[in-house]
Amino acid sequence: MADWKEKIVLGNGEELRRVGSKSTGFMGETDVDTYDVVDGQGATVGSVIVEDHTAVRGFKRTISVVQRDAAGALIFSESWTA
Template sequence: MWKDKLILCDGEQLRHKGSKTAGFMGETDIDTYSIVKADGTETGMVKVEDHTAVKGFRRTITVVQTDSNGKEVVHTSFTPN
């Protein structure tokens, strides 16, 4: 679902780098990914935050994609169905 928001070139894939939680109740899951070409060259990063509000349990997913220079390519938030 959130992967549809990314701008990837042909042959690029995501490689999971790590996960952590944030917030006083662990209400935000944060995953980071490298964007890599077939030869292993890293061309960017993706950070995905999945936040569940403590009051109301509403979820919001935020996706930030950056290129190899750190420039934002995608920055979007949405509520999954």
């Protein structure tokens, strides 16, 4: 399985900057990581949200990635089981 960072769309000189993380769900079964996409000058040009959910029953793991530009338009969205 490819790493989620290989699936998103980054332009020349753009990189990810992690801005936060949290756990959600009644047992903290979902980890949510938030990233800004920044250009070479450090300006934010988009965002990426990664959710890594482990099912309480069966321990099935689902990863969801959503990437948006600065205006909020969807660039990439995909979910898969790990």
